[in-house]
Amino acid sequence: MGAERIRALVALSCACAIGGASAAEAETILEQVTVTGTREKERLVETPASVGAVKAEALAADKPAHPAQVMNQIPGAAVAVTNGEGHTTAIRQPFTTSPVYLFLEDGIPSRSPGFFNHNALYEINVPQAGGIEVNRGPSSALYGSDAIGGVVNVLTRVPPTKTEVGGSVEIGEHGWRRALLSGGSGYANGGFRADLNLSATDGWRDDTAYDRKSGTLRWDHFIGDSTSLKTVLGFSEIDQDTGANSPLVREDYKHDPTRNYLPIAFRKVSALRLSTSFEHETADSLLSITPYVRDNSMDLLASFALRFDPSLAETRNQSYGLMAKWRQDFAPMRARLIAGVDLDMSPGSRRENRINATTRGSGASQEFIDYTVGPRIYDYDVEYRGISPYLHGEISPTDRLRLTAGLRYDDMRYTFRNDFAAGVVQAGTSFYGQATDSTVSFRRATPKLGATYALDRDTHLFASYNQGFRAPSESQLFRPSRATSRASALALAQSAVDLDAIRAEQFELGIRGVVAGVSYDLVAYDLTKRDDIVSQRDPETTQTITTNAGKTRHRGIELGLGAPIHRAVRLDVSMSYAWHEFEDWETAQGDFGGDEQASAPRFMSNTRLTWTPTAAVRAQLEWSRIGSYWLDDANTVKYGGHNLFNLRGNYTLNPTWSLFGSVQNLTDKRYAESAQLSTRSTPVYSPGLPRTVIAGVEAKW
Template sequence: MTTPPRPSAGSPSARVLVLLALGSSQAAAGDTSIVLPTVYVTTATRIEQDITTSPAPIQLIDSVDVKAAGATTLRGILDLAPGLYVSPSGSNLQIRGLGGSDTLYLIDGRRIVGEFSNAFELERISASMIDRIEIVRGPASMLYGADALGGVVNIITKRPAAGLEGGGDIQYGANDRGDGARAMLAGDLRGGNETLNFSFYASHLHRDIYAERETAQVSVPQSGAQVAPSRHPNARIRNGLKDSYEVDVDYRDQADVDTIGGALEWQVTPDVKLTLDLNAMREEREGTYISSRYATNVMAAGKAIQAANIPARQYDDNERLDTALTFDWSLFDTLDLRYRLHYSRYDKDRVVYAVHYADLGYATRNDSASSRSESTMNQWVNELTGVWSPGENHSVLGGLEHRDNNVESTSFDADTRTFDSAFLQHEWQILPSLNAVYGARYDDDSVGGSHLSFQAGGIWTLSPLARLRANFAQGYKAPDDRSLYVDQVNPQGVPMLGAEVINPEQGKTSAHNLDPESSDTFEIGLAGEAAAWDYGVTLFHTSVTDRIERVREGSGLLTYNTFRNINEARIQGVETEGSVSLTPALRARAAFTHFSAENLETGDPLLNTPETLASLTLDYARANWLLHAIVSYAGEQDYSGRAGIETAAGYTLVHLKASYMPPTLAAVEFYGGIDNLLDEKIDPGLGSDPGPYAYLGVRYNF
């Protein structure tokens, strides 16, 4: 992976492979100088830029990284990236201690709609469609507006290309006991000529359940306390429900995900280009868990008796359609304009059934249905941007955006929400060795109000061994529709009531306001490189105000979840990484991140936030072989468990990966690996790991 000034991280990088190849050939010739190819990125400034001159902290996962990860989904790629933390459950990506809904996901620069919490994105975006990934570490609201509080993940798909090229990929894997099996089949095709180019990709992923046996200790309310069903005075409860159930709890759900997409580019004239993008996804998921509260079909005082710790099974049926029409016009040699019309639609259908529905008093499984939710989210985006280059050392980016968001849901009712924004950014090459980028953005949200975001930074190249970088960036996150308007019982059986909702039957008798979250980040970094080694060090400080968090309120049977601005948080720490060539064929890369993440109101650490991350990677390239050994460590962290706030111990994972390209089959690559080779145990409160997991695959490219 790559963080300025150059790649050094948890899976092989194209630049590392260049170093290994050049190191072998030049060592034989007695030449120790190595000139690396320039790497360009766009996400940090929305203008193509040499990664070594970007003041913003940009991390690149290139096409070689994507292939070498041996991943089937986005999660498997990001799992190996240095300085990032993917929870064992796969539902949370953290960038510098901020995760979940604090991260803005883009596909080819377009924001996509999906779960408000981004809970499924890591597991539903197929690795086969990805060419590379660009990640902004830290807030980026100056360029991307709301939701870019913690960072931005821009997934860049395989783009159209002249000629004809493509490939296929098939993979199968399972753990050492044959559990949690997954299978993937994918293909892509790109081609065209000077006028018309196309790209197409498609994939199917099937994943079996990985479960662990647990005991659900059932209880029911009686005289203000929770008692075992066998002690309850109601005969239907006493004779129907058992005091405990043995259940296979699914830590990785069963999933089938189908993806299809591509793009069509038409070069109308030398100065005008039209592009049509399409991406469609369909997924079905199901999994068993222990619900903290489930309504029985037995009434008391006119209300259903609630039972705690009931085995339940959740079903999700989700679809997403994402399409865009882009018009690029080089109006003058110094002025480029782009207009993009983007539409994204997400349909969600969720229902939960009791596993032992008859014991709860229901005649059929369908009668026990709870947490039923059907939602449709529609998003229209009109975006106009322009790049003006008045001189060799200046580049000005400006843009206007109008976004309409509409949510139709059985669990809440929200009006169409509009976002209007304008931004301006100036990049100035002050000296050949000094580059500065600064800008501002104004956003107006019809619900959350207006907000100003600023960003300014510079990078000063003192020598190849010392590049000094400084950056200040702001982020903000407006309250989403779920936190404002949701009115339903969640899959765990607890009422979920938005800030604006009044529901006396569930215990919420008044509405309350939510303010947008905001963050300020200051950072300074030093990086450099020589022929055989490179390094990078960054110090950062982030303060978050008006943080929106889910809280439990009420008492007794009238407890519910809602959302409030409850704290201010401070996150500060250091990121280090580097690499060194040990031999012409062997290179070592290491990364270490340590920070403190504190709730300033309580003095407690932020939940689900390991404060230490470390990785060590060995890359070995020889003839037609490429081998990788990866060791990663995540430190201890606090989380909210059944007994309250609990602490999970740190854990270390060891992965081995390899690929082989037979000299007689130039277009074929065999690859495979073993994840969690040493069977490291992880606290189930974080989401259990399936243990040693082996996979094999074959790719064909032409």
């Protein structure tokens, strides 16, 4: 029975969206399942949400060097590279580092909601994952704070049913080298798997080396036919010279793209996650209890702050949590009720020193070439506590119609203790406001409503209404930015602790199905955010204030298509067209109501042509398009967007050995991973990877 349960979990972990389907799976949208939309295994066609995914098979074949190389295959989702595996994300939002996304591993947040990191995907072993699911749009009614733009759930790989060992070694340009090692075994009542990822690169730009060690251990054990235990241990150790895709003035961007104005920047990351899920399932009920612990730490000399608030920070955060739920199914009208509670206790700390940087040049091309450590500017402990009960219900009044509803209540609290007295700390000509010891609380109830309707066997409609919210994070509340006077520093500290939570609501309508072997998924959405938390920086004085500001509206259409155009050729298309606008947005720099948001391309697409003439050969040509976008909120300067082409291939020599390779940026296009306005409104561009070749060999026993 244990082996059968493992095979069932394997099938579940392979659930995919249209964009990730293989040549023989055009019709499988009708059978696909998802676990992210409800935390329960559920048919995608009965899920009133936009859930896209990348299969385990696609991850294993593509062996992405960065999450962007697979995440961009999902309609409406895009990831841009900062450095190493660092990233910004755009899911129904502009490309941003703001805390509007929730990152999960097997349904458990990889970090506490109070200690957000926009680079959270580099803390997870993505290349050796069992799939990635992305639930686009607000999901706070199930997952709580952060789930506004979307939820990214990275699935671990299921243990094998028999002993297997394998691994791959690859090398590439710019000093790229990586070993992916894996092994596991099954037994009568379960199985285990271990994955190890050892990656390193010299970086294609100056002083951007990167080293990573990460791994995942998973053990599944079954007690009889109805009870199971799943234990997952994940860890990552990362050491990188960031430069965080150091932006360049246009002349250097065009003619000297390897240059790095910020070579002193670095980050050292340590992440550990351990959880054990207990599930007892009967014919019509399920009890699930998952305790977990997390440990996250980072030493950071932030490149993005060097020009206006240079510092060296040590942040630490531990978490102790529990996720518990009970599900009961009822025979009449296939009714289902899920009741659960999430508990999170996360103590953390911040120790931060001002640095005195040695620079060369001035303006947007100023270089930071050395530094000395200055006085301590922040020294505090803060504990996040969250208690979040929720209810989710489903019912089918008819065979074709399924209705869902949910409600979650979040009670969140920060307990803050400052090792400095309340007031101001001065470092040279800079001033840093200090909050007094205090408790800051946020409470929010978030509902959701949804419906799916089968027009016929091959055509399904869905509609939904979802609310979302985002409570301010630790750094937004208690780490206000640098001020130029004592009075300003006090005002910044007070405005930070007075921040409100971001509120969001979304209406969504979609249709998915299969026509003449072509699978499709078409979605339209309208998402409004209120009281957005923004950091407003004056480009002249560089003084920054974090505040709640106005109202933004995000509307768009997302489309996924999968079509077998020949016995050996398949076409997959993911695209979106969206408007990200300010509706009510007035700051010290002006009134931006009616303008588009910066870093918000209207059009994004990913097209893949896959050729599999035999079971041993796979070749894929990928075309990725990012449309133009404004560099500033006043809509005065624009980046023209770019088109990139990538090539991947796999060749199986025999059952044991295979070869693989890729060419990123096939045409060697000069493009920007991000673009913005810098000091004194100068356009700056962070150049993307030039043409890069990677090749490797893989063995399986």
